[in-house]
Amino acid sequence: xxxxxxxxxxxxxxxxxxxxxxxxxxxxxxxxxxxxxxxxxxxxxxxxxxxxxxxxxxxxxxxxxxxxxxxxxxxxxxxxxxxxxxxxxxxxxxxxxxxxxxxxxxxxxxxxxxxxxxxxxxxxxxxxxxxxxxxxxxxxxxxxxxxxxxxxxxxxxxxxxxxxxxxxxxxxxxxxxxxxxxxxxxxxxxxxxxxxxxxxxxxxxxxxxxxxxxxxxxxxxxxxxxxxxxxxxxxxxxxxxxxxxxxxxxxxxxxxxxx
Amino acid sequence: xxxxxxxxxxxxxxxxxxxxxxxxxxxxxxxxxxxxxxxxxxxxxxxxxxxxxxxxxxxxxxxxxxxxxxxxxxxxxxxxxxxxxxxxxxxxxxxxxxxxxxxxxxxxxxxxxxxxxxxxxxxxxxxxxxxxxxxxxxxxxxxxxxxxxxxxxxxxxxxxxxxxxxxxxxxxxxxxxxxxxxxxxxxxxxxxxxxxxxxxxxxxxxxxxxxxxxxxxxxxxxxxxxxxxxxxxxxxxxxxxxxxxxxxxxxxxxxxxxxxxxxxxxxxxxxxxxxxxxxxxxxxxxxxxxxxxxxxxxxxxxxxxxxxxxxxxxxxxxxxxxxxxxxxxxxxxxxxxxxxxxxxxxxxxxxxxxxxxxxxxxxxxxxxxxxxxxxxxxxxxxxxxxxxxxxxxxxxxxxxxxxxxxx
Ligand SMILES: NC(=O)c1ccc[n+]([C@@H]2O[C@H](COP(=O)([O-])OP(=O)(O)OC[C@H]3O[C@@H](n4cnc5c(N)ncnc54)[C@H](O)[C@@H]3O)[C@@H](O)[C@H]2O)c1
Ligand SMILES: [Zn+2]
Ligand SMILES: [Zn+2]
Numbered sequence: 301x302x303x304x305x306x307x308x309x310x311x312x313x314x315x316x317x318x319x320x321x322x323x324x325x326x327x328x329x330x331x332x333x334x335x336x337x338x339x340x341x342x343x344x345x346x347x348x349x350x351x352x353x354x355x356x357x358x359x360x361x362x363x364x365x366x367x368x369x370x371x372x373x374x375x376x377x378x379x380x381x382x383x384x385x386x387x388x389x390x391x392x393x394x395x396x397x398x399x400x401x402x403x404x405x406x407x408x409x410x411x412x413x414x415x416x417x418x419x420x421x422x423x424x425x426x427x428x429x430x431x432x433x434x435x436x437x438x439x440x441x442x443x444x445x446x447x448x449x450x451x452x453x454x455x456x457x458x459x460x461x462x463x464x465x466x467x468x469x470x471x472x473x474x475x476x477x478x479x480x481x482x483x484x485x486x487x488x489x490x491x492x493x494x495x496x497x498x499x500x501x502x503x504x505x506x507x508x509x510x511x512x513x514x515x516x517x518x519x520x521x522x523x524x525x526x527x528x529x530x531x532x533x534x535x536x537x538x539x540x541x542x543x544x545x546x547x548x549x550x551x552x553x554x555x556x557x558x559x
Numbered sequence: 560x561x562x563x564x565x566x567x568x569x570x571x572x573x574x575x576x577x578x579x580x581x582x583x584x585x586x587x588x589x590x591x592x593x594x595x596x597x598x599x600x601x602x603x604x605x606x607x608x609x610x611x612x613x614x615x616x617x618x619x620x621x622x623x624x625x626x627x628x629x630x631x632x633x634x635x636x637x638x639x640x641x642x643x644x645x646x647x648x649x650x651x652x653x654x655x656x657x658x659x660x661x662x663x664x665x666x667x668x669x670x671x672x673x674x675x676x677x678x679x680x681x682x683x684x685x686x687x688x689x690x691x692x693x694x695x696x697x698x699x700x701x702x703x704x705x706x707x708x709x710x711x712x713x714x715x716x717x718x719x720x721x722x723x724x725x726x727x728x729x730x731x732x733x734x735x736x737x738x739x740x741x742x743x744x745x746x747x748x749x750x751x752x753x754x755x756x757x758x759x760x761x762x763x764x765x766x767x768x769x770x771x772x773x774x775x776x777x778x779x780x781x782x783x784x785x786x787x788x789x790x791x792x793x794x795x796x797x798x799x800x801x802x803x804x805x806x807x808x809x810x811x812x813x814x815x816x817x818x819x820x821x822x823x824x825x826x827x828x829x830x831x832x833x834x835x836x837x838x839x840x841x842x843x844x845x846x847x848x849x850x851x852x853x854x855x856x857x858x859x860x861x862x863x864x865x866x867x868x869x870x871x872x873x874x875x876x877x878x879x880x881x882x883x884x885x886x887x888x889x890x891x892x893x894x895x896x897x898x899x900x901x902x903x904x905x906x907x908x909x910x911x912x913x914x915x916x917x918x919x920x921x922x923x924x925x926x927x928x929x930x931x932x933x934x935x936x937x938x939x940x941x942x943x944x945x946x947x948x949x950x951x952x953x954x955x956x957x958x959x960x961x962x963x964x965x966x
Contacts, residue, residue, distance in 0.1 A: 394653060480653055515671050518680075522665045526649045526706070527631065528583045530668040530683060535695040535703060536576040538564025541614030547689055548567075548611045 385490045387510040391517040393524050394481040397452045397473040403524065404455060404471055413519035413529060415512060416504055428457065435503045440465065465501060466491035484520070488513060561946070562616045562699035563926045568606035569934075571617065571927050579695060579703040584631035587707035589643065591946045593720040594621040594697050596926065597645075597728060598754045598821075599868055601934055603688070607822055607845075608870050610672070610688030618698025619645035619685040620727040622720060625711075626701070634708045641711035643704055644895035645728045647683035647694065650709035654682075661892035666705065667692040676871075681892065698926060700946040712899045715907065721914035721943060722906055725759070729941075730913050731898035733759020733819070736866035737767050739889035740815035745770035747808050749856065750790070751849045752819035753781035755916050755941045756866060760819050761788045762911060769815075773807060775800055777825070780938040784916070804856040812858030821867025824849040834874070847873035854881050865890035916941045922948030 393400055403409050407420040407428050418431040418439065426446045434440045442463040448456040448470070458468035469488040476483045490505060492498045506512050519529045562576045579588055597620050602608045622642040625635055635641070648655050649665035666683035667673055673680035673690050683705070686696015695703065704711060714723045733756050740748055748769045750760050753776035764772050765788075774790035776782050782792040791807075793800060805812055822845035824834075834846040853863045854877050863886055881888070905911055919942040921929050932939045 392653070394651070394656075511671060518670045521652075522649075525651050526585070526665050528585055530649075530666050530692065530705065531582050532668050532683075532693040532695070534580070534582050535693075536560070536562065536579055536699075537612070537616065537695065538562065538566065538572065538574040538576055538614035540564060540566040541612060546612065548606065548609055 560700040584629040586629040588627040589623040591623040610690035616695040617686040618696035621697030660894040725913040732893040734763040736760040737763035739864040744768040746814040749813035757819035816853035820849040845873040862887040924950035
C-alpha cells in the first residue's frame, strides 16, 4: 500500500523539472497578484520549487503516492486524463420517490451514508462544494454544478471546468413495482488524471469503485428505512484481534462460489 | 467482562474484554443470565464456516436483563427480562414486512461481503462471522442488541431461564423445520440428526400432525432422547438408512424428510469417503451425504426440509432424483419472529417444556471444555452456561497444570 520510496525521493525526474518550472511561474504570478490568492499561490509555488530541487514532496508523502518509480511519469496538469471510471448501481428503498428525492436534494445529507465524503454544501443555489477523505487524512475538495434537477425524478451534477477532479454523476428515482418503494439508480463518472492526482483519487475510489458505491447505497437504504446505519465497529473483541485482523477463510467456498 | 473468544480452529478461550456499549440509537445492552452452545457454533469451532477473525466473541442463544437502552428505543425498558432471537432484523424492510426475518436487508454492516458469497446479503447474526455482520456474540456477560424494539421478546417471570432460553434459536428452528416439511395429518416424517435441533423438530412434527417420526442418528444418548420425544429411531451405524426407510414405509418412502444435520454430516459408504476427501483437499466445503439420503429416500412428490446449515458448495446432489420425483424443497435460517411468540404461548400453556434438552450446565469459564465435549456429538446434547458462574474445581486444576492451554 505504501508507495513511498526508501530514499525519500518520490518525485520523478521529468516531474522535478516540471515542478521547478511551474513553481517558479507560480511564485512569479503570486508577486503580481493583489488578491487573497497571492499567499496560497506563493506557498504552493515555493513548495513546488523546493520539490523540483530536492525530489521530495511533503504533499505526495502525505497522499501516500509517488511519481518517482516510473522515472518518466509526468504529473500532467488538468485536462489530460488517462482513464475514465464509470460506476452504476441500483437499490430499492421503502420510501416514496418524493421522500428519497427530498433527502438527496439536500446534498448535505450525502455524508450521512457515504464512506468518503466529509461534507457537501450547496454554497449558492445549484453550486455545491464537496470535501472527501483522501489517503492519510488529506482532504480532496472540488466544486460541482447541478445540471439537472427534476423533482422526484432525477438530479445530475458535474464538476466545474477548473476543478482538480473531473467528475459527474446522476441519481434517478423511479417508483418500484408492487408498491415496494423507490428504485434509486446512481451513475458516477470520474476522469482519473495521469500522475499523482490520479493516484490519490484512485486511492479514494478504492480497487473496485463499484463496490464503494454499492456499500454507500446499502447504507443509504439502511438510513432511510431504519433511521440508522448498521455498525459493528467499536464492539468488544478478545486479545487475538490485535494479532491478526484477517478473516478466516475456507478457500473452497470462495473459489467455487458461482461467479 | 468475560467472554468466549474464537482464536482459531478448535481454539476458543474465555477472556477479559471491554464491556459492550451502545453504538446506535436503537441498541440495548443486556446483562446475560443464561447462554447456550449451539450445533451451529460447532461449524465455527471446526473451521467450516469462513469469515471469523481472531478474538471474535461467539454465541447466539442467550437471554438476560436489559441494563441500558439507546435513545431511540421505545418499547424495551431497563429491567426487562428478555430472550433474544439469533437473527437480527430491522423490522422495517421489505423482507421484514414479508416475515422473512432472516433475510433482513438492513442489519448486516458487511452486506457486500455476504452478497458476494450468496448473491444477496443475509441478515446480521449474533456471533456468527463477519459475513453475517461481525456482531459480538452472547457467550459473554453482556451483549449489545441492535434494533432492540424488534427482536427481544419479554418473558414472564414464572418461567425459568431454561424453559424460555431456547426460544432464541433451536425451538423455533426445529419448529420451522417441521412447518417447512408440509406435514399432513398422519404423515410419516424422517428426521436426520438428533441434536438439539432434531429433538425440537421431532416434537414439532408430531404436534403438527405427523403419524410417525423416524429419527436417525448414531449416538445412543441422542436416540434415546428422540425416543422419549415419541420418535421411532434408526442408528445409521447399524442399518443402511436408504434400504430401511422404504421398508418401514410400505415401499412408499417418507412423505417428508428433514435434514437437521447440515454441512458436517458424518457417514459411511462411498459417498461419505468421497465427501471427506474433497473437503480435505479444499474442493468442497459442505458434506451433503444426509441431503443426498433425504432426496433419495423421499417419496414421490414429497418434501425435503433443510434446516441444518450449509455454507458453501456441495457436490453430487442427486438433482435427477429430486426433479423426476417432483420433490418440494424448503430451507433457510429460521425466521425467528414468526415463531417466538406463538411458541412462548405453547410453553406457557404447558404443551412443551423445552428444558428437556438440557443435559449439561456449566460456568461460562468452562465453555472451552464444553465445546470440545459437545463436538463429539454424543452425550452432551445441550449445555447452558452461566456467564457469572464460578469455574469448577476440576477446570481450575486443569488450568494450573497447563496454564498456557486454557488462557
Ligand atoms: N436453519 C437454522 O436457522 C439453524 C439454526 C440452528 C441450528 N441449525 C443447524 O442445525 C444443525 C443441527 O444443529 P444441532 O444443534 O442439533 O447440532 P448437533 O451437531 O448437535 O447435531 C447434529 C446431529 O447430526 C448427527 N449426524 C451426523 N451425521 C449424520 C448422518 N449421516 N445421519 C444422521 N445423523 C447424523 C450427529 O450425530 C448429531 O447428533 C446444524 O447444522 C446447525 O448449524 C440451523
Ligand atoms: Zn443456534
Ligand atoms: Zn429488515
